[in-house]
Amino acid sequence: MTYSVELRGVTKRYPGGGGEPVVALDAVDFAVEPGEFVAVVGPSGSGKSTLLNVLGLLDDPTEGQRLLGGTDVTSLSVAERTAARKESIGFVFQDFHLLPTLSAVENVALPTAFDPGDATDRAADLLDRFGLGDRLDHDPSELSGGQKQRVAIARALINDPAVLLADEPTGNLDTETGEAILAEFERVRAEGVAVIAVTHDPLVEEYADRVVELTDGVLVGGVVDKGRDRGGDEGVDAAERDDTGRDDAERNDAERDDTGRDDAERNDAERDVTEDRRPVTPSEER
């Protein structure tokens, strides 16, 4: 099976002030499956934002390979990257980043605002799903933090992305609201979207299927590889978490059966098949 998003030996260097370039990512291998919720943790300045930017096609790697749904997207033109972001990637930010001049429903439809056809109905449906059906025409200033973040998640989902990238999604929310937002991520994940959240928040780690740690640009447990145990203890840890995550997903699936979400089922089925096959990690390939 193919990963939703995958980095193979990705290094990102920035020109430093002195002459020594700053290494923000150091030969990072990272892969996320559809329907997997991965939390990326690490101290400030460890390269978490860079990782998210590279994953989100906002920034290009200096070295290494980047794949989106199995397609190499390492070096795309600006226009191609924009199109790929719009099609396959949803962003959720710590500061919500809603456009203050647009209503909730218009913010959700923003990625498609310049396309033919009207996405208002789809946007309204999404908001309705996030419990904001009665706030469609509210301006962001009239919404609470949690509501804003729900609008932002809906915006990220408007084009049915393969990957949802979240940068400290609960950073500006109180614990209770943060938990509610994480529950929304859980639902998104269960629909087969790969969710990657960069965070400091232990709460996010609780909800994640897998937690990977980034320290000084080095990522531990980026690729699940239970058989070969190449990540050491951390890797096993992550794999175990992964398993529990699966259980969660299955439980969720069972819950969802009533509502009949076929996508999620199919994804789960796919995952089951691949469990035996074990993904080949890029480092082994080379």
Place this chain on the structure above:
Amino acid sequence: MSGDRNWSGWLRGWRPAVSMAGRNLRRNRVRTVLAVLGVCIGVLAVAALGIFGNVLALGADDAIGDIGTQVVVSPNADAGVESLSEADVAAIRRAVGEPAVVPLYTDNAVVGSAGGQTFATVYGVEEPGLAFEAADGRLPERHRRGAIVGAGIAEDLGLDAGDTVEIAGRQIRVVAVLAESQTFSPVAPDDAVFLPESAFSADGYNQVLVVAESGEAARTAADGIREEVNAREERVDLFELAAVVDEINGFFDLLSRFLLGLGAISLVVAGVSILNVMLMSTVERRQEIGVMRAVGVTRRDVLRVLLAEAGLIGAAGAAAGTLLTVLLVAGLVVSTPAVDIDLVLDPTNGYYLLLALVFGVGVGLVSGAYPAWKAANERPVEALRS
């Protein structure tokens, strides 16, 4: 990729851009209004000064336009020619063809009546109807008797047709008073008295007036006279005003350009203020633009939104400025009776109005282009970094 994009698709992309632009402009109303005001004043300056210069030029053209249609032929004293004979007049007639040829005797005399007396040019003319029009009385086809009095003299001396005027001691009946001359003519008919040729005992004409329909015809006539009458010997001097008219028109052309240039400077200042507003606004909205780019809005569409903002400022300012110009000109016409309404309503003034309108929108787009391009091309990673 964008090659097969058709017109309607192109237009459709602008609709959301203009809608978003409108909302962005409403966010900081004071700033927007000030920028619009700047364009408004610039457009007002261009349109009003343009129209002002045009009205001046049209007015001058109206006043002096006809002098270019007259050619005055006089004997060339340097060549020993003292007066023009019947043969000369006949030669001139042959040379000019269509235009009317009016030979004149010229003298000066004291003209008097009960209302006073004045010094005037006295012409002897046989066919006054070819060159002049009567305001009172009737111009005889062949001038046999009586005096035809210019408008200025008639007013000074209080003369009407039927009165008697004293010219060089002789009492002569006034058969007609000429209409006030609308044009500047070297003959100056307003301050002249016209008598029959028989009143003069000279043996030749002092000058011949050629009256053409247009400046072009006058020029052709003058060329004809030079070729035919002056072929062997420089018998006549020609006094043509077409060249002078060209000079005067050239001057007014320059004046209008100068005024337009003055207006354009203020429009440029307005453009700089739009540039400033757009730069400030894109810097303030850096993150928002970064978010738009991150969620998949293309550079072109971001550019559209920002260009639409600048274009809207330009269009609103241009519309307001144009309206204000119309009101200003209307006010000028109402308050200043000296301004001829026909000149103000001349269609060429509409051209200046349109020019200013187009310039206003153009200035908006041009000064919005750089900030828009800059903002649209910023990497979203940089823009999102707070």
